[in-house]
Amino acid sequence: MKITDKINTLESDQSYYSFEFFPPKTDEGLANLYNRLKRMSLLEPLFASFTWGAGGSTIDKTLEMCTTSQGLYGFETCMHLTCTNVVREIVENALKEAKNAGIQNILALRGDPPRGHEYWTSCDDEFTLAIDLVKYIRKKYGEWFCIGVAGYPEGYPDSTDKEQDLKFLKEKVDAGANFIITQFFYDVDSFIEWEKKCREIGITVPIIPGIMPIQGYNSFRRITNLCKVKVPGEILNALETFKHDDQAVKEYGVSLTVSMISKLLEHKIRGFHICTLNLEKSVRLILEKLKFVQTEEERAMRRLNRRRSSAGFIPNDIIRQEPDGSVPAAKPIIWKEQNADYIGRPEDWDNFPNGRWGDARSPAFGELDGYGVSLRIPSDLALKYWGEPKTINDIIRVFKSYINCEISALPWSEEPLLKETDIIRPNLLKINELGYLTISSQPAVNGAKSSAPDFGWGPKGGFVYQKAFVEFFVSPEMFEKLTKSIDDNVWVTYYAAKRNEEFETNIKEETPSAVTWGVFPGKEIIQPTIIEEVSFNAWKKEAFALWSEWEYLYPKGSPSQTLLKNIGDNWWLINLVYHNYVDTDGIWNIFYKI
Structure with a gap:
């Protein structure tokens, strides 16, 4: 109709x-x-x-x-x-x-x-x-x-x-x-x-x-x-x-x-x-x-009234009796599904819809806008920020400028870095200089107050925790050195993928990893940020597509277009998690040893 x-x-x-x-x-x-x-x-x-x-x-x-x-x-x-x-x-x-x-x-x-x-x-x-x-x-x-x-x-x-x-x-x-x-x-x-x-x-x-x-x-x-x-x-x-x-x-x-x-x-x-x-x-x-629809309680009461009129009585399992034997006004018990899956329940998906770091099973998993892959800033502003890179060092300078807040966007992020990045900014600059082009990261946090201005989130009176992780692009040569160096490190897990569908991980049995969680009065532990294979692979397609979007800013065959296409076609995207959240420097030492 x-x-x-x-x-x-x-x-x-x-x-x-x-x-x-x-x-x-x-x-x-x-x-x-x-x-x-x-x-x-x-x-x-x-x-x-x-x-x-x-x-x-x-x-x-x-x-x-x-x-x-x-x-x-x-x-x-x-x-x-x-x-x-x-x-x-x-x-x-x-x-x-x-x-x-x-x-x-x-x-x-x-x-x-x-x-x-x-x-x-x-x-x-x-x-x-x-x-x-x-x-x-x-x-x-x-x-x-x-x-x-x-x-x-x-x-x-x-x-x-x-x-x-x-x-x-x-x-x-x-x-x-x-x-x-x-x-x-x-x-x-x-x-x-x-x-x-x-x-x-x-x-x-x-x-x-x-x-x-x-x-x-x-x-x-x-x-x-x-x-x-x-x-x-x-x-x-x-x-x-x-x-x-x-x-x-x-x-x-x-x-x-x-x-x-x-x-x-x-x-x-x-x-x-x-x-x-x-x-x-x-x-x-x-x-x-707005009174456009009935509440859950009203709908339940309507169902209850239908049962009363059809059966002639109210089942004892849903009616409470007072000590004197009298029956108060009916109050329906509304049962909720308790699907206790591996991390979080389906009814919790809407509570913390944190984009690509949320639960990949959620209907809203992703960037929460449905606009698809594209640069989120105008082309003229993108060219002003990123210039016309002709060498890898030019690309590194772009990434360092973003980390130093000299420019406010990269293809993978159209907003400045969060305040919590201040504590790891020197390390991010160092590993970018080494050739690890970082697009996402967070520092380790061990029990910060939920009201803390840099790391806090959630209701007052709670404590929040974070495992350090960093996501980056890296050349095939450096990828091989990196994976060899962390083979025997029990604290490190990673997912890695290339545009051509090559995929590697050191996780032997696939399970999602909670990298942010909070403990609050009167609540179960809340885990709004998780990393798992299915979400990483979904994001991988978008991450490499954004290399192409950057590439499309320049004429075909130009030095900048050729450089960006080569990186997009050959480099690895890696998400690396350091699970010892008490050790704030451990994740960075992995890169410095190499």
Whole structure:
């Protein structure tokens, strides 16, 4: 069914909401996302949209998720579709398969522009903007598809003319778009003013605001910087006071979202598109607090009442009697699954969604944005930071400049190093000089207070621990020396991989390794950061793809392009963990001995 037809069946003042998901990075994550989708279908969203990776990189998973969600779980689905940097055949096949599967809703997007024309396979001269895709779908399929397009309440990120942006949006609607889903925002007043301007220029189709609950401080800052979304000062100030407490951040994110939607409802905005980031708990809590859905307790009571009316009695196993034999008001016992897997339980996946360092079985494992592999900074800024390296020493200088905070980004990290890196900065500089190009690391920590400004996280009154680890690229020659030197070191484990799928490890029996954990009053030990083979291999593909993204900044055959391609094709990526967290220097001595 078309999304607009579903909206038209609602009462004029009836609110509605929809969800957005992205294809997980691992097979385990996808399987568990389906379990999550089954549960979230009970929340009865108007529809669910599924994102499309850059260049059509997730086409198979996106189509599978749309068809499975619609066929098995009853979601009305909307498939994202981009045309930039996608060959025409992919677009045509995706639309054909969507129609064959009964998917009637398409979110037509331009997609990210290519890094350079020499590396870009054009979809077709007919496709350069989202409006071209809208026109093509209308020409090819008539009115069969319901087409959505993107709106930008704060202006398109690369545009300086907001009035022109509105005109472009009107042109997309006039070309055949049926509804608009906006970029997420945190300034409600800005959206309300923008929506008013849209109506004033004659845009009459439904405008559904994008809402992204804050799930974690680092991911929030990363995604708002990436999308150039303005964050009101009062939100930043509030987060600053508890940014290291993941649970407090998530609770604030729920409260903020409830407040934002409540204000939008006051201004007669009745639809909301929630960017779930493949997470579940916050979304459910938001809908409960808004009274859009019943709470778990209310649902349990409803099930209990059905049992009473059908059976004529309340089973003794769920009703408590007072000492005098009287029966109080019924209070249902809500059982939760206790799947005690090797590290963490599935219900804990949402509590600490720490990107690629989380549990690879989680539907949200990865970078928590679903944008796919790309440099997170503009090309001109990347060239300013990284210059035109022609030798390995030039590359080493780039990495050292990042460690010294002289530049604020590498292809693998678009933000400056965390404060905790200060304690290991001299060692990172030394091993980079030796040819180990580091992209991730953390120092050993033995019982720092959870309130400590450099290492602390989690609730107050706790203690946190860390094993030292370092992740880096290294040449084949140095890789051989390194692995030989640590063969007999019982404290060291590593995963190593090359772009060509070569893989090595000294771990004889695969088990995940917790490298960060915390002990807090009244709680089980929390282990938010783990390293395991499946997550390393998922990250490996992205890490080497980012070498290519850096390479694509330069003309083919140039010294810089040739150098970067050679490194990407031949060097090893290694993740090395030193398990003696009491020995703060042990990990670095491994490199110095060589």
